[in-house]
Amino acid sequence: MRLPVSGRKIVVLRMGHRPKRDVRITTHVALVARAFGAHAMILADVVDEKLLETMRKVIESWGGRYFKLVCGIPWRKAIEEWKRLGGCVVHLTMYGENIEGSDVLERIRRDPRDVMVVVGASKVPKEVYFLADYNVAIGNQPHSEVSALAVFLDRFFQGKELIREFEDARLKIIPCPRGKKVVRLR
């Protein structure tokens, strides 16, 4: 199963991670990045060994070795380097253009560049709103960077990311209406 917006790389940049407080939320962000079709995630500014270990285990069990998780790059450097290499930057924020009822997603889909999706934790520096090519709101209500990222990618890939096969998986779920069916592939 190939993703429909083919040829474009999607990288998630997670900013503002506070090592103890955000560890579980950032893990959920990384799991969403992988499960919803991103190719990589950058955790800005800090190194989180526990997150690296969790994602290593998930990939070992459920596949997707292409998915890279990189820690510790300063956020400004990550964004500027991405732009220098010709990518565009989508910042998810409740203050941005609403993905529903505006043409912002259409414009992003027509833009041929690779996409960096920026998600913050608490307060995001004002500069990010101006470095970004698109500030996109998944609705203009407070919710979560986890849900914002998932809904953005689900709409970007038009749902097709959810039936993607992950190579090198050791385990695979057979969808079923009751109970759990898991097959061991190797």
Next chain:
Amino acid sequence: MRLPVSGRKIVVLRMGHRPKRDVRITTHVALVARAFGAHAMILADVVDEKLLETMRKVIESWGGRYFKLVCGIPWRKAIEEWKRLGGCVVHLTMYGENIEGSDVLERIRRDPRDVMVVVGASKVPKEVYFLADYNVAIGNQPHSEVSALAVFLDRFFQGKELIREFEDARLKIIPCPRGKKVVRLR
């Protein structure tokens, strides 16, 4: 802005909440429930004062007083009572029928009953898979109850929940491509 699947009540049941460990994830689940058009959330088995306080403040600022958060009902009782009152139960689990590439969402949308959406934390008791009318996977990969709930509701309401107005709001965001625009309504 009325939601398209009108007349049907949507209640989220959050199970398996571990008071310290899950406090932020459960807060994100509650924020998603409100922002994505649910009418209420039940936090099963435990009372979390901090969560109640956070949601009270969010509703005070951003509106939606109709949204009810109830804590401490035993999960089995909550599900059984919901079914006794004629509602159907949708359990979100990576082992269920995939929302993409199956007709499960169509069946739920055709089902005229009110909907309880069950999201677990760590392990969900096997019984839940059998009490549920529908076990639905938002893809068969591990990610997060926060993202699973958001994508389910986004697809259930066909995106229209994201342009809904919340009554009694004190603050309102004016979507914009750069920076932040917030108006004070009262």
